[in-house]
Amino acid sequence: MSAKIRLYVEHPLGQGQSVHLTREQAHYLFGVMRLAVGAHVALFNGQDGEWLAEVVQAGKRGGELSCTEQSKPLQLPPDLWLLFAPIKKARTDFIVEKSVEMGAARIVPVQTEFTNSERVRQDRLQAHAVEAAEQCGGTFVPEVTELQRLDRMLDDWPQDRQLMFCDEAEVGSALRLAENKTGQPWAILIGPEGGFSEKERKRLAALPFAHVVSLGPRILRADTAAVAALTMWQQAFGDWS
Amino acid sequence: MSAKIRLYVEHPLGQGQSVHLTREQAHYLFGVMRLAVGAHVALFNGQDGEWLAEVVQAGKRGGELSCTEQSKPLQLPPDLWLLFAPIKKARTDFIVEKSVEMGAARIVPVQTEFTNSERVRQDRLQAHAVEAAEQCGGTFVPEVTELQRLDRMLDDWPQDRQLMFCDEAEVGSALRLAENKTGQPWAILIGPEGGFSEKERKRLAALPFAHVVSLGPRILRADTAAVAALTMWQQAFGDWS
Numbered sequence: 511m512s513a514k515i516r517l518y519v520e521h522p523l524g525q526g527q528s529v530h531l532t533r534e535q536a537h538y539l540f541g542v543m544r545l546a547v548g549a550h551v552a553l554f555n556g557q558d559g560e561w562l563a564e565v566v567q568a569g570k571r572g573g574e575l576s577c578t579e580q581s582k583p584l585q586l587p588p589d590l591w592l593l594f595a596p597i598k599k600a601r602t603d604f605i606v607e608k609s610v611e612m613g614a615a616r617i618v619p620v621q622t623e624f625t626n627s628e629r630v631r632q633d634r635l636q637a638h639a640v641e642a643a644e645q646c647g648g649t650f651v652p653e654v655t656e657l658q659r660l661d662r663m664l665d666d667w668p669q670d671r672q673l674m675f676c677d678e679a680e681v682g683s684a685l686r687l688a689e690n691k692t693g694q695p696w697a698i699l700i701g702p703e704g705g706f707s708e709k710e711r712k713r714l715a716a717l718p719f720a721h722v723v724s725l726g727p728r729i730l731r732a733d734t735a736a737v738a739a740l741t742m743w744q745q746a747f748g749d750w751s
Numbered sequence: 752m753s754a755k756i757r758l759y760v761e762h763p764l765g766q767g768q769s770v771h772l773t774r775e776q777a778h779y780l781f782g783v784m785r786l787a788v789g790a791h792v793a794l795f796n797g798q799d800g801e802w803l804a805e806v807v808q809a810g811k812r813g814g815e816l817s818c819t820e821q822s823k824p825l826q827l828p829p830d831l832w833l834l835f836a837p838i839k840k841a842r843t844d845f846i847v848e849k850s851v852e853m854g855a856a857r858i859v860p861v862q863t864e865f866t867n868s869e870r871v872r873q874d875r876l877q878a879h880a881v882e883a884a885e886q887c888g889g890t891f892v893p894e895v896t897e898l899q900r901l902d903r904m905l906d907d908w909p910q911d912r913q914l915m916f917c918d919e920a921e922v923g924s925a926l927r928l929a930e931n932k933t934g935q936p937w938a939i940l941i942g943p944e945g946g947f948s949e950k951e952r953k954r955l956a957a958l959p960f961a962h963v964v965s966l967g968p969r970i971l972r973a974d975t976a977a978v979a980a981l982t983m984w985q986q987a988f989g990d991w992s
Contacts, residue, residue, distance in 0.1 A: 585968065604845075611975050613967065646969045726854065726991040727826065729888045734852050737978035745983065750967040 515543055516552045516560070516644045518651060523558040527577040528566075536573045539565070552581055554649045559584040584649050587613040588748045589695040591671075592740065593620045595702035596627040596657070597732050604733040605700070606635050610642035610652055612740035613749060614698075617652050620660040624704035630657045660699075664713065671695040673720045676739050677706065696747065698739045700732050756784060757793045757801070757885045759892060764799040768818040769807075777814045780806070793822055795890045800825040825890050828854040829989045830936040832912075833981065834861045836943035837868040837898070838973050845974040846941070847876050851883035851893055853981035854990060855939075858893050861901040865945035871898045901940075905954065912936040914961045917980050918947065937988065939980045941973055 517539070521529045531539065539545045547565050553575065554560045560582035563575035592614040596602045602619070609617050617639065619630045635654040643651045667673070672694055699714075706714065714720050725738050744750040758780070762770045772780065780786045788806050794816065795801045801823035804816035833855040837843045843860070850858050858880065860871045876895040884892045908914070913935055940955075947955065955961050966979050985991040 607972075608975050611969055611971050612979070613969055646971065648969050724991070726985055726989075728852055728854055729886070730852050731848075731886070734849050734978055737975055738853070738982040741979040741982040742986065744967055745986075748967075750965070 515539070515545070516554065516647070518640045518644055519553050519555050521553075521555060523553055523555055523561045523563075523577055525577060525579075527561075529553060529563060529575040529577065531573040531575065533571050536569060536571060540568045540573060541570070550578075551575060553577065554582075554643075556643075556649070556651045557584065560649050582647075582649055586650055587615045587648075587652070588744075590614050590743065590748065591616045591618055591695075591697035592700070592736065593618045593660075593663075593697055594700040594732060594736060595620055595622045595625040595660075596630050597703055601731065601733045602627075602630065602635070603638050605736045606638045606654060607642040608733060608737050609740065610639050610648065611646045612737060613648075613744060614652050614740065615650075617654045618663075618697075619655070619657045620663060620699070621657055622660045622702050623707040623710055624702045627657070632656050660710065661713075664717070667717075667719065668695070669719065671697055671719065673697050673699060673714075673717065674739060674743060675699045675701075675714050675720050675722050676725055676735055677701060677711065677714075677722055693747075696743065698736075698743055700736050700739060703732055756780070756786070757795065757888070759881045759885055760794050760796050762794075762796060764794055764796055764802040764804075764818055766818060766820075768802075770794060770804060770816040770818065772814040772816065774812050777810060777812060781809045781814060782811070791819075792816060794818065795823075795884075797884075797890070797892045798825065801890050823888075823890055827891055828856045828889075828893070829985075831855050831984065831989065832857045832859055832936075832938035833941070833977065834859045834901075834904070834938055835941040835973060835977060836861055836863045836866040836901075837871050838944055842972065842974045843868075843871065843876070844879050846977045847879045847895060848883040849974060849978050850981065851880050851889065852887045853978060854889075854985060855893050855981065856891075858895045859904075859938075860896070860898045861904060861940070862898055863901045863943050864948040864951055865943045868898070873897050901951065902954075905958070908958075908960065909936070910960065912938055912960065914938050914940060914955075914958065915980060915984060916940045916942075916955050916961050916963050917966055917976055918942060918952065918955075918963055934988075937984065939977075939984055941977050941980060944973055 549565045553563050561577040562579050562581050563577045566576050567574040592609040594605050596619045639654050790806045793801050794804050802818040803822050804818045807817050808815040833850040835846050837860045880895050
């Protein structure tokens with residue numbers, strides 16, 4: 511028994527558990543996807559793994575599912591944060607989507623000196639993260655935080671968390687991640703498209719927990735850089751090996 | 752002297768060389784970007800590196816630039832092809848853009864058994880490749896070919912070209928690229944979002960020049976997979992190290 515439709519729900523999941531649908535979910539399952547009573551859906555809530563559930567009641571404004579069996583255990587991503595400076599709307603959405611697919615545990619939009627965006631729509635980005643998790647078969651949805659100021663985050667940085675910092679001015683510097691730091695919490699910082707300021711660059715380079723890496727000789731857009739950096743990290747320290 | 756605007760031209764470049772602009776280029780430089788006589792632009796043609804050029808004549812329908820000095824030597828990417836099964840328009844555009852940024856030498860849309868697209872707009876994709884090269888600071892524009900049938904490409908495959916083949920069914924298989932094959936021509940094949948057919952999978956796995964790699968435990972969209980695979984390859988064999 512497999513189900514093609516995956517749905518994130520904010521509801522406990524378990525053997526025989528009933529799940530009541532919101533109006534929006536009912537519209538999606540019964541209005542858009544045309545499911546009927548007896549159909550199967552895969553549910554996950556970020557905590558209980560993935561469960562197959564059968565439609566037991568289908569209405570225009572709501573409905574009920576009943577969990578039949580666990581189809582996947584909970585798989586938490588590594589303890590990795592992805593920090594990025596928000597850019598144009600579509601590309602910001604892409605960074606969130608790609609961070610979920612690539613297995614970041616937390617997504618943090620940061621304001622740098624050269625970031626144009628004064629605010630982000632956290633709720634919209636969080637909804638994107640949910641959709642990406644539904645799509646990529648994950649059982650976990652990373653939290654997308656509100657916009658943080660990079661300088662303040664660095665003031666309060668947890669000292670055991672390593673920081674991989676991708677600087678396009680660092681063309682040619684080798685990746686020096688092999689040294690160590692497996693099993694520790696990490697963060698990846700993707701700079702704004704205008705680059706870091708001289709002050710930020712100096713501060714970052716001097717931090718004892720920061721590791722500068724190069725992403726090759728061409729200039730990457732921020733969304734490309736995010737995927738490339740996540741690939742490097744997952745191969746070296748994460749759940750890809 | 753540096754120039755912010757980078758323009759790809761189909762014209763020889765060299766010391767003192769005059770470059771006549773097309774109507775479209777003149778519109779962009781003088782209409783959109785508001786450059787005037789005396790302004791500087793960076794030009795590249797995929798063969799002669801990057802040249803700074805000064806505007807010597809600016810009109811609505813044309814104009815003339817004069818090359819003053821070479822600002823970058825020609826940097827060819829490694830001999831790497833990126834093969835991908837076309838998907839929805841926006842994501843196909845992204846795959847082309849990202850392949851250019853990441854340093855593929857040739858971009859080949861392929862038709863697999865589960866590819867929906869019967870044709871691609873090669874001219875539009877090639878224009879995207881030009882734009883991406885202008886943006887990423889490259890001096891080379893990869894050729895985007897017409898849509899090829901995967902089975903026919905494999906029939907005529909050049910035997911010295913290694914093929915990295917990313918199969919989402921291969922969850923858990925380790926990257927076994929370290930073994931060798933540096934300095935050889937390569938290709939990366941990104942499967943369609945519906946996956947390869949059983950027949951294609953068997954054929955690919957049996958090819959002596961094919962290397963299956965895993966892109967982690969989550970399902971990646973094709974554009975994410977392209978960047979991740981290019982990152983792996985560039986780190987192992989390309990110009991990132």
